[in-house]
Amino acid sequence: EAQVTQNPRYLITVTGKKLTVTCSQNMNHEYMSWYRQDPGLGLRQIYYSMNVEVTDKGDVPEGYKVSRKEKRNFPLILESPSPNQTSLYFCASSSTDREDFGYTFGSGTRLTVV
Amino acid sequence: AQKVTQAQTEISVVEKEDVTLDCVYETRDTTYYLFWYKQPPSGELVFLIRRNSFDEQNEISGRYSWNFQKSTSSFNFTITASQVVDSAVYFCASWGGYQKVTFGTGTKLQVIP
Numbered sequence: 661e662a663q664v665t666q667n668p669r670y671l672i673t674v675t676g677k678k679l680t681v682t683c684s685q686n687m688n689h690e691y692m693s694w695y696r697q698d699p700g701l702g703l704r705q706i707y708y709s710m711n712v713e714v715t716d717k718g719d720v721p722e723g724y725k726v727s728r729k730e731k732r733n734f735p736l737i738l739e740s741p742s743p744n745q746t747s748l749y750f751c752a753s754s755s756t757d758r759e760d761f762g763y764t765f766g767s768g769t770r771l772t773v774v
Numbered sequence: 775a776q777k778v779t780q781a782q783t784e785i786s787v788v789e790k791e792d793v794t795l796d797c798v799y800e801t802r803d804t805t806y807y808l809f810w811y812k813q814p815p816s817g818e819l820v821f822l823i824r825r826n827s828f829d830e831q832n833e834i835s836g837r838y839s840w841n842f843q844k845s846t847s848s849f850n851f852t853i854t855a856s857q858v859v860d861s862a863v864y865f866c867a868s869w870g871g872y873q874k875v876t877f878g879t880g881t882k883l884q885v886i887p
């Protein structure tokens with residue numbers, strides 16, 4: 661089954677404790693992206709990657725890091741989480757073929773930073 | 775820069791009523807793509823439709839239909855004979871063919887039995 665797998669689904673952590681949210685896709689997609697969803701603000705892009713070793717900032721990259729060492733994986737790293745990073749996070753992937761472009765989303769990770 | 779506006783924050787309808795969700799986009803790209811996604815109460819994001827800027831034909835899929843009008847930069851979504859299962863947050867999004875996909879802030883639809 662074609663899917664994007666995010667882990668964990670739920671995470672409660674303390675301020676300053678480094679964490680990683682993993683994202684993996686099995687569709688051989690070139691394009692991967694991270695979003696955060698906050699009430700009233702919709703989905704805002706954090707980082708995206710057009711292919712292995714190619715990443716770029718989205719609209720709200722501050723406080724986040726990503727890496728794309730393999731095509732299938734695109735982890736989101738919070739090196740020093742703060743309460744304002746409490747949010748619902750989604751990973752997404754897509755083919756970069758214009759005729760096929762369309763996100764497949766992971767199930768989401770609800771992060772709470774206390 | 776792209777911008778997507780969903781001016782309707784929340785809509786409530788009674789079951790079996792028709793409802794239209796509005797989406798207005800701004801883009802400088804000559805080639806672009808528009809999308810609708812559904813987020814039911816369970817939280818996942820479900821792809822509904824994709825449209826490219828060269829195809830202004832309206833699309834119908836069962837009770838769902840989409841009206842794309844470049845003249846008004848709108849890509850509206852209509853649900854005919856709404857059902858309780860249609861209750862969800864609906865997002866409109868645009869992609870200019872390069873890197874960034876821009877989402878609107880979403881419209882929460884509540885269908886009352």
